[in-house]
Amino acid sequence: MNTNFKAVLRKIFLYYEQVTNSKFYHLREQTNGMLLPLVYKKIYQLCLQLPDLDIIEVGGAAGTGSIAIGWSIRDSQKKSKLIVVEKCQGGTRTDVGGYAENLELIQKHFENFGVTEQVRLFPQELTFNNGQEAIALINTQKIAAFIHDADGRIDRDFYLFWPLLQPGGLIIVDDYANEAKFQPISDRHPQGGAKSLLTYRLLNQIIEWGLFQTTYKVGKTIFGIKPHHADFSRFNLKICQKIIADVHKEHSNYLKQHELVLARR
Numbered sequence: 001m002n003t004n005f006k007a008v009l010r011k012i013f014l015y016y017e018q019v020t021n022s023k024f025y026h027l028r029e030q031t032n033g034m035l036l037p038l039v040y041k042k043i044y045q046l047c048l049q050l051p052d053l054d055i056i057e058v059g060g061a062a063g064t065g066s067i068a069i070g071w072s073i074r075d076s077q078k079k080s081k082l083i084v085v086e087k088c089q090g091g092t093r094t095d096v097g098g099y100a101e102n103l104e105l106i107q108k109h110f111e112n113f114g115v116t117e118q119v120r121l122f123p124q125e126l127t128f129n130n131g132q133e134a135i136a137l138i139n140t141q142k143i144a145a146f147i148h149d150a151d152g153r154i155d156r157d158f159y160l161f162w163p164l165l166q167p168g169g170l171i172i173v174d175d176y177a178n179e180a181k182f183q184p185i186s187d188r189h190p191q192g193g194a195k196s197l198l199t200y201r202l203l204n205q206i207i208e209w210g211l212f213q214t215t216y217k218v219g220k221t222i223f224g225i226k227p228h229h230a231d232f233s234r235f236n237l238k239i240c241q242k243i244i245a246d247v248h249k250e251h252s253n254y255l256k257q258h259e260l261v262l263a264r265r
């Protein structure tokens, strides 16, 4: 679809949301949220129904999704917490400033929207190495949900958090789309436009292993559950690494091709 036409459609839809979904429309406006208001509403409604177990979210940005989840914990009078993982620098965060400015902004939003009590922040880049530090913030035996809206490395998040998730627990993944917007890797674009493709291929493999059962899809956000009786021994990090390497290869081939075309002009 033509990008201008897409932008117009989005504007019309946002206007509709302003009228029909004003609570999440205004939350998104005031915190610069990146998902559609209806996605935040869906996250809120699904989290409202979860058992009183901690939740982990990777990719808090300025806190919009985290606030929707925090509200669901507060409104259902649960004692559990949301652990928000946010690296506070690079990528879209450069639009706000450096680490200190981003940390201050997300904390201010948690305060302003009344979820400080419900949220624990892990303000670091999540890696395989420091995953246990994030997990140490979980205070319940199991978790009710995990959410990924970060860098497309869902292999890391499934490896770290899937075993902790209760059977039937909620999994939300953003940027699930078979599309590439390849461009050079930079501080502003650390995945070089490969995030959606990476997410798409990795999640398709995870679905094939029977570790994610899709329940809904809204735009590029996919909702699912941890199937009962799923077998985590099928999860294979080597296969994930091969998928990642293939996407990196396609990315660099595309850039080389593109440079050649430019050089010929």
Ligand SMILES: C[S@@+](CC[C@H](N)C(=O)[O-])C[C@H]1O[C@@H](n2cnc3c(N)ncnc32)[C@H](O)[C@@H]1O
Binding pocket: 032, 033, 034, 035, 058, 059, 060, 061, 062, 063, 064, 065, 066, 085, 086, 087, 088, 089, 090, 091, 092, 093, 124, 125, 126, 127, 149, 150, 151
């Ligand atoms: C698309 S934004 C998240 C949007 C947010 N969920 C919302 O509701 O507006 C992605 C965020 O993930 C963060 N991020 C990316 N990779 C990360 C990682 N490995 N660890 C922690 N945060 C990460 C980025 O800094 C960025 O703020």
